[in-house]
Amino acid sequence: MRPEPRLIEVRRNVLKQNDIVARELRERFHSAGVFVVSLVSGPGSGKTAFLEQALTSLRRDYHVAALTGDLATENDAQRLARSQAPVKQITTGTLCHLEAAMVRSALDGWEPQQLDFLFIENVGNLVCPSSYDLGEDLRLVLISVTEGEDKPLKYPSIFNSADIAIVTKMDLADAVDFDWETAYNNIQAVRPGMPVFQVSSKSGEGMEKFLSLLAMRLADLRQAVV
Amino acid sequence: MRPEPRLIEVRRNVLKQNDIVARELRERFHSAGVFVVSLVSGPGSGKTAFLEQALTSLRRDYHVAALTGDLATENDAQRLARSQAPVKQITTGTLCHLEAAMVRSALDGWEPQQLDFLFIENVGNLVCPSSYDLGEDLRLVLISVTEGEDKPLKYPSIFNSADIAIVTKMDLADAVDFDWETAYNNIQAVRPGMPVFQVSSKSGEGMEKFLSLLAMRLADLRQAVV
Numbered sequence: 001m002r003p004e005p006r007l008i009e010v011r012r013n014v015l016k017q018n019d020i021v022a023r024e025l026r027e028r029f030h031s032a033g034v035f036v037v038s039l040v041s042g043p044g045s046g047k048t049a050f051l052e053q054a055l056t057s058l059r060r061d062y063h064v065a066a067l068t069g070d071l072a073t074e075n076d077a078q079r080l081a082r083s084q085a086p087v088k089q090i091t092t093g094t095l096c097h098l099e100a101a102m103v104r105s106a107l108d109g110w111e112p113q114q115l116d117f118l119f120i121e122n123v124g125n126l127v128c129p130s131s132y133d134l135g136e137d138l139r140l141v142l143i144s145v146t147e148g149e150d151k152p153l154k155y156p157s158i159f160n161s162a163d164i165a166i167v168t169k170m171d172l173a174d175a176v177d178f179d180w181e182t183a184y185n186n187i188q189a190v191r192p193g194m195p196v197f198q199v200s201s202k203s204g205e206g207m208e209k210f211l212s213l214l215a216m217r218l219a220d221l222r223q224a225v226v
Numbered sequence: 227m228r229p230e231p232r233l234i235e236v237r238r239n240v241l242k243q244n245d246i247v248a249r250e251l252r253e254r255f256h257s258a259g260v261f262v263v264s265l266v267s268g269p270g271s272g273k274t275a276f277l278e279q280a281l282t283s284l285r286r287d288y289h290v291a292a293l294t295g296d297l298a299t300e301n302d303a304q305r306l307a308r309s310q311a312p313v314k315q316i317t318t319g320t321l322c323h324l325e326a327a328m329v330r331s332a333l334d335g336w337e338p339q340q341l342d343f344l345f346i347e348n349v350g351n352l353v354c355p356s357s358y359d360l361g362e363d364l365r366l367v368l369i370s371v372t373e374g375e376d377k378p379l380k381y382p383s384i385f386n387s388a389d390i391a392i393v394t395k396m397d398l399a400d401a402v403d404f405d406w407e408t409a410y411n412n413i414q415a416v417r418p419g420m421p422v423f424q425v426s427s428k429s430g431e432g433m434e435k436f437l438s439l440l441a442m443r444l445a446d447l448r449q450a451v452v
Contacts, residue, residue, distance in 0.1 A: 007240065010233050042269035043352045043381065044373025071353065073379045094383060096322065096353035124380070126269045127297065127322035127351055146372040146395065147270025153299045154350070155269065157320060169372065175401050 018132055021100035025135025032112035033225055035218040036120065038134050040158055041142035042151075043124035046168035048076045049201035050142060051121055055083035057211055062116035062218075067106045069098040069123045076121065086110070096128035103134050116218060126155040138217065144169040145178035152186040159190045164197065166210070171200040244358055247326035251361025258338035259451055261444040262346065264360050266384055267368035268377075269350030272394035274302045275427035276368060277347055281309035283437055288342035288444075293332045295324040295349045302347065312336070322354035329360050342444060352381040364443065370395040371404035378412040385416045390423065392436070397426040 029036050039047045051066060058064045065086040068076040077089035088106050090098060103120060112118065120136060122129045141162035143151050146169055152159045159165065165187050173180070180198075187194055199206035255262050265273045277292060284290045291312040294302040303315035314332050316324060329346060338344065346362060348355045367388035369377050372395055378385045385391065391413050399406070406424075413420055425432035 007236050010236055014233065042350065043377055044268060044271075044370070070380050072382055073376070075376050075380065094353070096351070123353070124268065125322070125351060125353055127320070127349070127354065144270070144372065146370065146398070150299070150301050151269055154296050154301065156298055172372070172398070172401060175398060 015131055018100050021104060022133035022135040025100055025104060026137075029112055029118070029135060029137070030221070030225060032115070033222055034112045034115040034118050035138070035214070035221050036118045036134075036136040037138045037140060037214065038120040038122060038136040039140045039142060040122045040126070040129045040162065041124060041144075041168075042126045042147065045124070045142045045144045045147065046201055047121050047124070047142055048079050050166065050168060050199065051119055052080055052083050053201050053204070053207055054119070054211065054214075055080060055085040057207065058117055058214070059083060059085055063114055064117045064119070065110065065115055066119040066121065067103060068121040069102070071095070071123060080121075092123055096123055096125045097132050098122050098129065098134060099132055100134050117214065126151065126158050130157040130161040137221065138163050138214075140164050140166050142166045142168050143183075145173045145183075146176050149179050149183040149186055152183075152190045156190045159187065159194070162191075162194075164195045164213075165191075167196060167198045169200060169202075170198045170205055171202045241357055244326050247330060248359035248361040251326055251330060252363075255338055255344070255361060255363070256447070256451055258341070259448050260338045260341040260344050261364070261440070261447050262344045262360075262362040263364045263366060263440065264346040264348060264362040265366045265368060266348045266352070266355045266388065267350060267370075267394075268352045268373065271350070271368045271370045271373065272427055273347050273350070273368055274305050276392065276394060276425065277345055278306055278309050279427050279430070279433055280345070280437065280440075281306060281311040283433065284343055284440070285309060285311055289340055290343045290345070291336065291341055292345040292347065293329060294347040295328070297321070297349060306347075318349055322349055322351045323358050324348050324355065324360060325358055326360050343440065352377070352384050356383040356387040363447065364389050364440075366390050366392050368392045368394050369409075371399045371409075372402050375405050375409040375412055378409075378416045382416045385413065385420070388417075388420075390421050390439075391417075393422060393424045395426060395428075396424045396431055397428045 069090045074089045077087045080087040139162040197210045295316045300315045303313045306313040365388040423436045
């Protein structure tokens, strides 16, 4: 009764079109020498707090900027602007993910070659963003200790589409009896070998280690381009 | 470039078809005298813990059962089965919401007229489930204190599609500096007059008050049917 085949066909067209735009973006970013990091997670996992810290720290040594997606409100752009980095909000209306074309439009008026790092914060959703390439070099999936250890098993696609997992709100780990070993094993079960960082935006724990990785990756990118 | 008009048309057909099935389900539930409650929230907000408590308490006086949706794993059905209530898992694959037809299929072999309450736990997602009527009498939207007070403003559609908001993990409110007044006002800004309950599955706080409301609603339903 449900027009399933037609729906799938339309979805394939959208994804194919998205991949084309994402490839253009990636080429543009690489030739500009900017390293692009996207963030995905469920609502309230701490993407914005993590990103605000990253922008604030990186700004001391690098040129950084951020795009942030949400269905409604400019709240996240306002929060991120406290880092003093350039930030633009993308509001998606009812759409549960960002698409490469939205990123391209949001870049209007910005010169990627003046940047070292560009961050793209996706809509809070552990399902929809997984299929949409945004031209990023590195995709982070964040889960907070308060969400429980089973999320990688329950949302395998998003973990498979990401490069690094970040476990946030480590300061609350004891209060919620968070079992690190189980969470780590669940991540590895879904995506063997995935690097996992533990952070707390409240205490600052783990942030420096992650930012060192970003600095190395930027150096690698520029070496490859030259 | 993107075939937007065609996508919207297909989406409308899917929703129209879903509404037809949801209406059939609602009629079937009402004539069976079963009160149906659905739960939506982001991943890790505590839907399953809340539902396990509700099933365990209600089982003493009522016939209860639950359907629980997830992309992958049977984890939630296993957790809910500890309540001793009949439970079925619906796995959606890559789909970020339940549809009425999935509920209908999952009911195969069950007799709704033998039930007082049926619970339907949706996939953890604050976007996709909002447009899909499941034939329920009452839709609960859950947010945990750890997710922050701004979620109603950022995900207005899901709050608008729900009847009651449940703020979970109240035991962690102090640890995360949760601002109840702001959260409450944000809910009311999106959906004026929406009843809001505060609960903690850890301490049991607030559960009894919510279950009294369910008992009253069941009585109302049966009075209306007779």
